Amino acid sequence: MKKNSAHLQLTTGQRRIELARPWALAALYTASALAGWWWLAVPVAVAVCLAAFVQMHDAMHNALGLSKPTNERILTLSGLLILKSGHALQVTHLRHHGRCLTDDDPEGAPATWSFSRVLWQGPWHILMLRRESLRIAPHTRRIQLLETALTAVLLAVFVCVYFLTGSVVGLVYWGVAFFMSATMPIWASYIPHRMASRHPAARTAAALAQIWTPVVSSFAFHHVHHHYPRVPTALLYRAAAELPPPPEHNHHH
Template sequence: MATDFQLTPAQRRLELARPWVLLLGYVGLAGAGWWWLAAPLVVIVCLAAFVQMHDAMHNALGLSKQANKRVLTLSGLLILKSGHGLQVTHLRHHGRCLTEADPEGAPATWSFSRVLWQGPWHTLMLRREALRIAPNTKRIQLLETGLTLALLVGFEALYYFAGSAIGLVYWGVAFLMSATMPIWASYVPHHVSARNPAARTAAALAQAWTPITASFAFHHLHHHYPRVPTALLYRAAAELPPPPEEEHHH
């Protein structure tokens, strides 16, 4: 059963710490002036934050309700998102997958060229849709949105007063990751079959405890077992009944 797949305390600590340890690594590399390593590391930070935020959306981390809400907010901030806003549209995606009532999944039904030019605007549109779908979460959504803007102001101040670009570079790369999310978090997972060589490679890597690749390799499985933590999807793929893949690949 899917409920058998729960993180151990040690695994939970690792899942909670991963994006923040990577963030510290970025700060250290950037502070040393090693930008050729620091800037790409921001991409990895954002992907790790996305995995953590995604697990929090599904209450898959084994945390209390309040702790899970805090993780959802903080991990969302790492990729300049309202975690609670994305939770609204993501749960709608699971409930009405790739229908007209699924704003998050819309890019998966578009041509790739349309995703490229319309994706960034779609990212902004999802904020509006989240407020429309769940007006009861308006306060926390607006607070989280305000915090992402406050980060930009703070990073600009850091550059102006201290001459440090550490914050602005992070914000810039994270903004790019956020703007392209319709590509790597919607279009690609719904168009790459589990039998695709890239997906098979990602599945093999996931066995070495790499939740970022697991999120990509087992996307179809996640739709059927959303409460399984991303880091344990590789085990679930081996032990749970396989889902009909065609439901989520168009």
């Protein structure tokens, strides 16, 4: 962490909220789906995936103020919520920070594509990242493959529950998670790197981010995150207000 961002750390109360959010939303999804309230359950499933993404991302950067073993577990568990290997995504994400938008930045590649290419190639991009993470960090192969196996077990459970009980609760969640993965190159790569912080949409998001919305913060202050990666997503709005502004050209296509 840059030394002038060291004070931007979560309080105990804030940390509890950050850790609980995706799991509370997952419980809400399960309850509303079991009740048959799909009008509520499907949007909540989207919120679960976004909240899990933010938690996983903060764990990737050790930004939650947790011990190393606890942080590693959170990285695994939050990744599983979006049916991914957290450690695999961490490999390509840290490479993205180190070699942003270069030829050796597989995660950032969609930011350099045309939008039409992002649409048709995006769904395959996440599979390519899995291959790249094994190539870049073969020493983490064991945990990557373990998390991949756990994801397969989860999917098998969803299918078994459907055949045994007729419940589609797990399958619908799988569908939503797949959709979020397929569109991840758009909302997690293309838009943040193509949109300058001066853009009206980014300015609007920056204003909204002050009411404790980490997903919005990750969009509004992407350039700040690249410069101060150890600041938790939920506190990026404070980092933007209190720390020296970073140069935007370093990570915009």
